[in-house]
Amino acid sequence: MAGDTEAFKELNAEQRNKNIILVGMMATGKSTVGAILAEELGYELVDLDHVIIETEGRSIAEIFAEDGEEYFRSVETAVLKRMLESENKLISTGGGAVLAPGNTALMLSKGHVIALTATEEEIIARVSGDQNRPLLAGNAVERVRRIMEDRHNAYLFAHYTVDTTGLTAAEVSQNILMHYRG
Template sequence: MMGTGKSTVGTLLAAETGHELVDLDLEIQRKAGSTIPDIFANKGEAFFREMENAVLREVLQRDRVIVATGGGCVLKAENCKEMAANGWVVSLKADAESIISRVGDDPNRPLLAGGVRERVMRLLDERKGAYDFAHCTVDTTGKSAADVASEILMHYRV
């Protein structure tokens, strides 16, 4: 889910492990030559999700990468299967209030346009169970990014 710390924690994990961090949203923007809000506005969410799927498959073929996906990447069952088959998947979660305070009024989050609180609550409800395929789930509520990264590494090494 957005606002759970994927990019921040991923950066720490990459530094700790020596792996490359690939932020999937940034990779999509690079390939599209456009921002995510522009992709949503000009080509629609369906186009974005197809591009997300293609870029994810490509990135998962690389060695020694940590991939920070967008929270909606799990909406396509094929993506979940690809991630589970090609890596060790961690799901980060947080309570609604933490997510709302972290994402604020970020204009780069087109799914939150029109009311952050209502949209976050709706997305949390719509995505219940969508992240259950992950090998490990870590709640980031009230934890520092460093603590979350340490917890992930502890689970991974076990």
Template sequence: MKNNIFLTGFMGCGKTTVGRVLAQRLGWSFVDLDQVIVDRAGASIKEIFASEGEQAFRAFESAALVEVASRPSQVVSTGGGAVIASENRAAMRASGRIVNLTASVETIAARVTGDSERPLLAADASVERISSMLEGRERFYADADLRIDTTGKTVEAVASEVLDSLKGFL
């Protein structure tokens, strides 16, 4: 049985941080999909975007996701845009549960400000830009088994909420 947990959500919503805690509590592997892509490409995400463009990055992302999804008992932190492709959502759903982490626009802005490794916000991490991107992705983020708002919550509290909500699945 493929019992993975895929964490989706916008940049700065806590996917990697919460994912590490979840994996530790479950005794599962933690996989940061962006890190898998970086390791395979031999370049940072920022460099991939700059040299090959977003479309090439998304192709790397989909290939990595399919490979990762083939293994069981993992908590997988996906990139913020991974859910946009329907085939990515299908791959996640076929091998586990999709948990979407959300946060207020102000919380996201505070968390990502000054992070130069986020190519889609490098030039503009304003509340307006984040709001616009969130609005464009909302229907993809909403296509999840569970949604949890991380605003004002500790990492431990969010991890506990995920585990409590997925008890029957795990």
């Protein structure tokens, strides 16, 4: 497990009482770990993709097919801003939420950002056969590799990073809680 533990420990009480925002590639465990953390901390769980689906009244695959990725990213940014207007939320973002200009600064200003990572092999194993990921249409292995390459540095802004490869969601959650609580 990697992370900038010193930076994590230097969070003051005000920062710790805002929000926790999980970022990272698809299939790194953001939704599953987020649910465990939200329950443990008594925070409201917000799965950003689910809020987008509710807001738009259609699936993410439909949004991509009908309006494209650029439109999806604009909706994603608007929903993220709305969700970060209040505190004590555990927000699980989509893997590309960090791509829109300004989203990373917004996340850093409104909460504590934790990046979840996993190896390429682990991600491919987790997403194999998943038809609900529009960015993986076609050759999923090649698409995962390209997305990981494109986003190699996209999550480095996070306060803390946990490699979820080979770990259970409970183990990842305990790691995060241990550091979050100091």
